[in-house]
Amino acid sequence: MRHPAGCPVLETTLSLCPIGDGLRGEGAPDRKDRLARACRQVGHLSTRRRRQRQERVTLEDVALAANVSSITVSRALRNPEKVTPELRDRILRHVAEMGYVPDFAARALASRTSGMIGVLSPSLANYAFISVMRGIEDRVGMTDLRIQYANTGFEPDEQVKQLRLFLSQNPVGLIVVSGVESPQLLDILAQAPCPIVQALDIASAPIGMAIGIDNRIASETATRHLIERGYRRIALFSGGPAIHAYPRLAGYRAVMEEAGLFDPALVVQHQGHSSVSLGGHLIDRLFRQAPDADAAFCLCDDVALGAIFECQRRGIRVPEDFGICGYHDLDFASVSVPTITTVRVPRYDIGFRAADKLLRAVAGGKTVSSVVDVGFQLVERETTARRSER
Amino acid sequence: MRHPAGCPVLETTLSLCPIGDGLRGEGAPDRKDRLARACRQVGHLSTRRRRQRQERVTLEDVALAANVSSITVSRALRNPEKVTPELRDRILRHVAEMGYVPDFAARALASRTSGMIGVLSPSLANYAFISVMRGIEDRVGMTDLRIQYANTGFEPDEQVKQLRLFLSQNPVGLIVVSGVESPQLLDILAQAPCPIVQALDIASAPIGMAIGIDNRIASETATRHLIERGYRRIALFSGGPAIHAYPRLAGYRAVMEEAGLFDPALVVQHQGHSSVSLGGHLIDRLFRQAPDADAAFCLCDDVALGAIFECQRRGIRVPEDFGICGYHDLDFASVSVPTITTVRVPRYDIGFRAADKLLRAVAGGKTVSSVVDVGFQLVERETTARRSER
DNA sequence: CTGTTAGCGCCTTCAA
DNA sequence: TTGAAGGCGCTAACAG
Numbered sequence: 177m178r179h180p181a182g183c184p185v186l187e188t189t190l191s192l193c194p195i196g197d198g199l200r201g202e203g204a205p206d207r208k209d210r211l212a213r214a215c216r217q218v219g220h221l222s223t224r225r226r227r228q229r230q231e232r233v234t235l236e237d238v239a240l241a242a243n244v245s246s247i248t249v250s251r252a253l254r255n256p257e258k259v260t261p262e263l264r265d266r267i268l269r270h271v272a273e274m275g276y277v278p279d280f281a282a283r284a285l286a287s288r289t290s291g292m293i294g295v296l297s298p299s300l301a302n303y304a305f306i307s308v309m310r311g312i313e314d315r316v317g318m319t320d321l322r323i324q325y326a327n328t329g330f331e332p333d334e335q336v337k338q339l340r341l342f343l344s345q346n347p348v349g350l351i352v353v354s355g356v357e358s359p360q361l362l363d364i365l366a367q368a369p370c371p372i373v374q375a376l377d378i379a380s381a382p383i384g385m386a387i388g389i390d391n392r393i394a395s396e397t398a399t400r401h402l403i404e405r406g407y408r409r410i411a412l413f414s415g416g417p418a419i420h421a422y423p424r425l426a427g428y429r430a431v432m433e434e435a436g437l438f439d440p441a442l443v444v445q446h447q448g449h450s451s452v453s454l455g456g457h458l459i460d461r462l463f464r465q466a467p468d469a470d471a472a473f474c475l476c477d478d479v480a481l482g483a484i485f486e487c488q489r490r491g492i493r494v495p496e497d498f499g500i501c502g503y504h505d506l507d508f509a510s511v512s513v514p515t516i517t518t519v520r521v522p523r524y525d526i527g528f529r530a531a532d533k534l535l536r537a538v539a540g541g542k543t544v545s546s547v548v549d550v551g552f553q554l555v556e557r558e559t560t561a562r563r564s565e566r
Numbered sequence: 567m568r569h570p571a572g573c574p575v576l577e578t579t580l581s582l583c584p585i586g587d588g589l590r591g592e593g594a595p596d597r598k599d600r601l602a603r604a605c606r607q608v609g610h611l612s613t614r615r616r617r618q619r620q621e622r623v624t625l626e627d628v629a630l631a632a633n634v635s636s637i638t639v640s641r642a643l644r645n646p647e648k649v650t651p652e653l654r655d656r657i658l659r660h661v662a663e664m665g666y667v668p669d670f671a672a673r674a675l676a677s678r679t680s681g682m683i684g685v686l687s688p689s690l691a692n693y694a695f696i697s698v699m700r701g702i703e704d705r706v707g708m709t710d711l712r713i714q715y716a717n718t719g720f721e722p723d724e725q726v727k728q729l730r731l732f733l734s735q736n737p738v739g740l741i742v743v744s745g746v747e748s749p750q751l752l753d754i755l756a757q758a759p760c761p762i763v764q765a766l767d768i769a770s771a772p773i774g775m776a777i778g779i780d781n782r783i784a785s786e787t788a789t790r791h792l793i794e795r796g797y798r799r800i801a802l803f804s805g806g807p808a809i810h811a812y813p814r815l816a817g818y819r820a821v822m823e824e825a826g827l828f829d830p831a832l833v834v835q836h837q838g839h840s841s842v843s844l845g846g847h848l849i850d851r852l853f854r855q856a857p858d859a860d861a862a863f864c865l866c867d868d869v870a871l872g873a874i875f876e877c878q879r880r881g882i883r884v885p886e887d888f889g890i891c892g893y894h895d896l897d898f899a900s901v902s903v904p905t906i907t908t909v910r911v912p913r914y915d916i917g918f919r920a921a922d923k924l925l926r927a928v929a930g931g932k933t934v935s936s937v938v939d940v941g942f943q944l945v946e947r948e949t950t951a952r953r954s955e956r
Numbered sequence: 957c958t959g960t961t962a963g964c965g966c967c968t969t970c971a972a
Numbered sequence: 973t974t975g976a977a978g979g980c981g982c983t984a985a986c987a988g
Contacts, residue, residue, distance in 0.1 A: 622965085624964095624965055624966085625965065625966065625967095626965080626966095636965085636966080636967095637966090637967075637968095640966065640967065641967095644967090668965090668966085669964090669965055669966070671964085671965080671966095672964070672965035672966040672967085673965080673966055673967075674966090675964085675965080675966075675967090676965075676966040676967040676968075677966075677967055677968080678967090678968095
């Protein structure tokens with residue numbers, strides 16, 4: 177069934193508009209009056225000439241209207257306690273009336289602080305990262321600082337590019353969600369003129385501060401759990417670039433090798449975002465490469481869920497015929513049928529505390545290198561709940 | 567199983583650091599040399615005094631080193647074609663060598679354009695919005711413009727606050743994902759000095775341009791579909807504030823009333839983000855309020871999935887005993903067991919085209935009011951696939 | 957408590 | 973093609 181509106185096509189050309197095209201506003205009508213008044217004032221002559229076809233109300237405009245100096249308006253806005261209450265009220269009235277909006281660029285330039293925290297994360301399309309960001313947001317929301325997000329889609333080049341953009345904005349601090357892999361990125365981070373906190377992964381080489389869990393150990397624990405449950409031909413399902421999953425891959429491999437069970441045919445990877453549908457595809461690939469596989473350790477719960485669905489479709493019983501272990505303990509892992517055994521990572525907490533660490537470093541003016549392991553938890557649920565056959 | 571790191575507690579106080587605390591960097595060692603050289607130059611005396619304990623490399627620093635004026639360096643960087651190739655190379659070498667990083671605040675102030683596009687979205691924790699943002703990102707990525715995100719958690723106050731923050735940054739344009747409800751927000755938007763595109767919903771009053779689907783009609787279509795399949799006691803499951811879901815509620819209600827089937831006990835709402843686990847809770851509430859309910863129209867697929875799980879757990883057969891229709895056609899809807907009937911919304915496309923519209927308006931310098939309906943599609947799958955009993 | 961002065965780093969404008 | 977002068981809007985530092 178198609179909605180009557182049909183299926184419009186993109187308008188033809190996609191002009192790649194550079195910065196700064198066609199942005200000039202048109203003149204504000206009531207500006208002349210204020211300018212006239214300005215001329216009657218002393219010491220504000222410079223105001224006269226500028227703004228021909230501009231519209232923005234400036235501090236000085238408000239100051240003129242309120243018959244004070246611009247710095248007083250500034251103070252009334254930012255340090256109310258430093259201005260007489262009546263004066264302040266009068267000024268604030270004018271501010272509201274004239275619709276004054278502060279200009280952050282000017283403020284940043286003059287005060288030499290942007291009041292901005294940059295958050296670099298690999299992907300928005302994953303609840304695992306989003307929880308971390310919620311934690312960050314909640315902590316930063318308690319301050320006057322602003323957050324600026326950038327997501328890099330797991331691509332090293334994009335990481336570097338986004339980081340450059342951040343640095344151009346003089347961030348007060350930086351949070352890098354997930355591990356830092358590219359050496360170039362590490363280089364830039366090391367030279368960054370602000371504190372940096374790495375959140376989520378502490379296994380990769382940290383710059384400055386880090387808070388999260390040791391994904392390698394978590395991965396070892398999960399793999400070991402599958403072995404203890406009697407599974408032998410345990411596959412690894414991974415979405416996203418290998419480099420991002422590296423610590424977890426290493427943990428899986430170490431345990432499998434130790435047990436004499438490692439087989440490259442069991443490692444099924446996919447470049448690209450993890451998703452539920454990916455889980456099904458990986459099951460398909462797995463059974464072609466290794467028809468005797470009897471379990472899968474999925475590096476994200478959504479892949480695990482997709483694997484469950486595909487098993488149901490093929491008549492493979494979970495956990496009896498095939499065990500599944502996920503990662504992250506996403507919302508649905510505890511309510512799906514069957515419920516998903518997974519590695520619980522306190523993501524919100526990590527975000528909150530990462531922001532907290534950062535804010536302390538910003539306030540203290542010093543970056544003390546430190547690594548905090550918040551710990552994980554293996555949550556055993558139905559997808560691996562078969563009697564041990566060991 | 568607990569990871570040995572244990573469960574550390576948040577460090578005691580959470581100082582609410584205001585903007586600008588403790589940010590001064592320490593002196594750069596090689597600065598003296600450059601300053602000395604500077605003194606030998608003419609016309610740059612002003613450079614001497616400033617920067618006592620500062621570190622940032624400025625255009626002028628590079629200019630000094632390259633023996634040109636700062637404006638030439640600026641040009642070499644931003645309009646390479648306006649500078650002799652050799653000179654340009656020499657300058658760029660110095661730039662790289664000295665690690666010059668442009669200062670966006672200064673650029674924005676001087677050029678009167680921020681080069682930034684603001685994207686206001688209700689929630690990051692929902693794949694529906696994230697797809698839209700991916701579309702936006704891909705289109706904007708073709709330009710030099712930057713994106714700044716803000717999410718408002720569905721709260722009107724937060725929307726206004728975030729919007730103010732945007733306006734303080736002189737955005738080149740604004741994209742508002744999802745409908746605009748609060749009149750205050752509408753007010754501010756109406757006065758914004760830049761083009762605005764509203765994406766995803768075109769049913770609510772548009773300011774400027776809008777692109778998306780008519781959620782009310784989509785909702786009507788879905789409800790009608792359930793009726794056609796023979797369901798009668800059709801519930802509505804909604805996450806998020808009622809105001810956000812309003813067009814869809816209205817569509818559902820209109821069709822149900824028309825059919826003489828409407829019953830308030832069938833409407834189950836929850837303030838808060840939708841999620842898979844929410845679906846289960848809503849099923850629970852529904853069967854308490856209306857034990858004879860035989861279907862649910864869920865305003866998001868994740869709620870629908872949660873409803874499926876809960877039905878499985880209770881031995882309720884879907885679609886035979888209970889029909890389920892979702893919304894958004896998220897990734898998993900086509901692979902779950904059973905697959906989910908849902909309303910497909912071309913979210914990525916909407917994002918991409920919203921950005922495209924915005925960029926055109928920015929380039930053209932004019933905002934032509936326009937509303938584009940991209941249309942939706944009802945995708946019939948297993949959760950409603952029972953023989954019609956009508 | 958309020959005002960004056962002098963930039964912040966870059967870019968626009970105009971001149972050479 | 974390059975440079976000099978000046979200003980963007982705001983705030984730090986110091987006066988009064």
